[in-house]
Amino acid sequence: MNKSFFDWAKPLIGLFIVVTIVAVAGKEWLAHYHIDWRVVAVGNFLLLDVGLTGLFIMMKTLKSSNPQAFVRAMYGSFIIKFFVLAVAAFVYIMVTKKAVNKEGLVVCAALYIAYTFLEVRILTKLLREKNA
Numbered sequence: 001m002n003k004s005f006f007d008w009a010k011p012l013i014g015l016f017i018v019v020t021i022v023a024v025a026g027k028e029w030l031a032h033y034h035i036d037w038r039v040v041a042v043g044n045f046l047l048l049d050v051g052l053t054g055l056f057i058m059m060k061t062l063k064s065s066n067p068q069a070f071v072r073a074m075y076g077s078f079i080i081k082f083f084v085l086a087v088a089a090f091v092y093i094m095v096t097k098k099a100v101n102k103e104g105l106v107v108c109a110a111l112y113i114a115y116t117f118l119e120v121r122i123l124t125k126l127l128r129e130k131n132a
Contacts, residue, residue, distance in 0.1 A: 005059060009052055011118045016048040019111060024061055039092070039104030044111055046088055050081045051115045058123060075124065085112070 006013075023030065023040040030037050054077030061073040065106055 005092060008122050009055060011122060012048060012051050012055070012115060014119060015111075015114060015118060019044045033103060034101070035103045036101040037105055039101045040107050040111075043088075043104070043108030046085065047108070047111050047115045050084050051119055053077070054081055054123060055119055059115060059126065090102065 020041060023037045023044065027037045030040065057077050057080075058070065058073045061069040064070070089105070
């Protein structure tokens with residue numbers, strides 16, 4: 001565990017940069033598929049934020065000698081992600097009423113899966129390195 005937090009977070013940050021570039025530079029392409037680039041950009045930012053927060057919380061607990069600390073951190077991270085993203089979706093739906101961009105929300109759901117996959121991959125590598 002000689003790497004810093006930001007060394008481990010590079011895959012999440014890389015995904016954020018790629019998706020942001022595609023969302024901003026590909027406005028017309030996304031519009032062709034009825035996807036609002038602003039929904040994708042804001043969702044991408046929220047997903048990066050909660051992903052880094054969860055990763056930070058779980059990385060802190062790896063230093064603990066208590067084996068239950070990691071499990072508590074994992075559940076706490078999930079609860080934080082769930083409520084932040086649920087509140088953001090609720091606010092978006094309430095503000096836009098019938099103009100909700102469903103395609104954009106589907107893209108955000110796919111991004112959630114991608115961020116979760118990367119986070120689990122990072123944590124798996126961290127646990128392997130800790131146990132080695």
